[in-house]
Amino acid sequence: MQIIDGKHVAATFKMQMQQEVAQMSVKPCLVAILVGNDGASETYVGHKEKMCAEIGFESRVDRLSAQTTETELLDHIKMLNNDERVHGFIVQMPLPNHIDEQKVIEAIDPRKDVDGFHPVNVGRMVIGLPSYVSATPKGICDLLKFYNIETSGKNCVVIGRSNIVGRPMSNLLSDKEFNCTVTVAHSRTQNLKEVCAGADIIVAALGKAEFVTADMVKPGAVVIDVGITRIKSDKTKNGWKLVGDVKYDEVAPKCSFITPVPGGVGPMTIISLMRNTIMAANNEIYK
Ligand code: NAP
Numbered sequence: 001m002q003i004i005d006g007k008h009v010a011a012t013f014k015m016q017m018q019q020e021v022a023q024m025s026v027k028p029c030l031v032a033i034l035v036g037n038d039g040a041s042e043t044y045v046g047h048k049e050k051m052c053a054e055i056g057f058e059s060r061v062d063r064l065s066a067q068t069t070e071t072e073l074l075d076h077i078k079m080l081n082n083d084e085r086v087h088g089f090i091v092q093m094p095l096p097n098h099i100d101e102q103k104v105i106e107a108i109d110p111r112k113d114v115d116g117f118h119p120v121n122v123g124r125m126v127i128g129l130p131s132y133v134s135a136t137p138k139g140i141c142d143l144l145k146f147y148n149i150e151t152s153g154k155n156c157v158v159i160g161r162s163n164i165v166g167r168p169m170s171n172l173l174s175d176k177e178f179n180c181t182v183t184v185a186h187s188r189t190q191n192l193k194e195v196c197a198g199a200d201i202i203v204a205a206l207g208k209a210e211f212v213t214a215d216m217v218k219p220g221a222v223v224i225d226v227g228i229t230r231i232k233s234d235k236t237k238n239g240w241k242l243v244g245d246v247k248y249d250e251v252a253p254k255c256s257f258i259t260p261v262p263g264g265v266g267p268m269t270i271i272s273l274m275r276n277t278i279m280a281a282n283n284e285i286y287k
Contacts, residue, residue, distance in 0.1 A: 001252055002147070004224075004259045006139075009146050010267035014055060017274055021056040028281035029058040030114065030273075031080055031089040035073060035099070036066035041092045048090075051270050057277065058085075070099045074107050081109040088114030088280040090273070111286045114276040117164065126171050130285045132276045137169040139268025140203065140224055144178070149201075149222055149257055156180040157196050159212070159245070160205035165226055169203055192216070204245035214250040222257045226265050 021027065030052055032045045045061055052059035062080075064073065073091075080089045089112055095101050105113075110120035116132035124131035133141075144151060156173050160166030161184050173180040180201065185192055187206075196202055196216040204212050205226035217223060227245030235241070244261030252258050259265050279285055 001255050002257050003252075004143050004147055004257050004264055006143060006259060006264040006267045009143055010271045012146075013142070013268075013271045013275070014051075017055050017271075017278060020278065024278075024281065026281065027056060027058045028277045029085055029087050030277045031060055031062055031086050033062045033064065033073070033076060033080075033089065033091045035064045035068050035092070036096050038094070041094070045092050047270060048273065051274060052277075055274055057274070066096050068096075068099075070103065073099060073104060077104065077107045081107075081112060086112065088112050088277045090115045111283075112280060114273060114280055116168075116276065122163075122168070125168060128175060132279070132285060133172070133272070134164050134168045135269045135272035135276070136165050136205075136226060136265060137172055138272040138275070140169060140226070140265055141172055141178070142272070143224070143259065143265070143268060144222075147257060151201065152179040154180050154200035155183070155198060156201040156203065157183045157185055157199040158203045158205065159185045159192070159196070160203075160207070160226070161186045162205065165205040166203075169205065173201075173203075206245055208245055209243045210245070210247040212246040212251060214247065214254055217251050217254050219254050220256045221254065223251060223255050223259070224265065225259050225261050228261060228266065 032048055034041060034045050049059055049061055080086050091104055093101060105117045108118055110118045113121050113132055116134040121131040125133055158166050158170040170182045170184045174182040183195060185195055193216050197218055199221060201222045203224045207227055209229040209231055223246055225244035225246040229243055230240050231243055232239060233241040242262050248260060
């Protein structure tokens with residue numbers, strides 16, 4: 001069994017990007033819009049800002065109050081769409097309830113949509129055209145490639161069909177680059193245990209702590225654990241620990257490759273966002 005070391009891969013990619021950016025005449029510029037004061041969103045945006053500085057990007061956070069109206073946010077997006085100095089921007093989700101997230105996503109110029117959530121980017125990805133790909137699935141693809149994991153002709157089960165993880169992941173794995181035969185499982189899937197037990201590759205992205213158990217996993221399978229859930233623990237100082245969607249201790253011994261939580265998929269997500277921003281600064285997708 002080999003542990004897929006997302007921290008190591010992320011550090012390698014980060015170093016490559018630092019070198020690349022140092023050679024660029026115009027530094028990539030990423031803006032994050034943060035509406036309201038959600039604690040987790042503050043943390044995520046803080047990490048992104050720090051990573052931008054470390055890689056050598058220009059970046060800033062546009063903080064808007066929780067009372068910002070949908071129209072005001074859409075106007076702000078318009079302003080960023082038209083600002084030539086900004087190569088890419090993201091709107092940190094979730095947004096306050098009075099704002100329609102889909103409307104917001106569709107207001108972003110696809111050329112600056114480095115989160116890859118705009119239907120134009122999603123559609124281009126589905127038909128195999130160059131596009132900005134959502135950061136978590138993109139990071140998982142990079143992990144599979146980095147470890148030279150054989151995917152062609154393999155049976156892959158993706159558990160979860162969200163727009164940001166499961167759905168794009170299943171599309172990418174069925175594409176000619178990976179050539180997997182993909183099954184997408186969700187909350188209405190029947191006999192999930194049997195479905196998973198036939199898989200060569202399992203991508204668990206359902207957000208249910210330690211859901212995938214050893215009896216669901218075929219010996220020698222590759223297991224990619226996307227889930228992140230904070231659970232109580234009497235073994236840590238702060239009384240909490242992070243776990244994935246996979247019961248790691250019992251599943252890992254059966255696998256050929258597995259991602260741990262934390263330190264697997266997580267570190268790659270932010271790296272993929274940074275890569276998308278460099279692509280935006282270089283006009284690599286929309287020439
Ligand atoms: P989500 O939007 O809640 O989607 C969960 C998906 O799992 C849904 O499609 C749901 O099915 C399916 N599901 C729920 N319970 C199920 C069950 N018992 N059996 C089979 N399928 C089930 O979640 P998400 O945003 O994709 O995130 C999933 C997990 O990944 C979360 O733990 C999240 O924190 C984590 N995550 C991690 C990263 C990272 O960087 N590592 C990034 C993003 C997300 P239905 O469609 O039928 O409801």
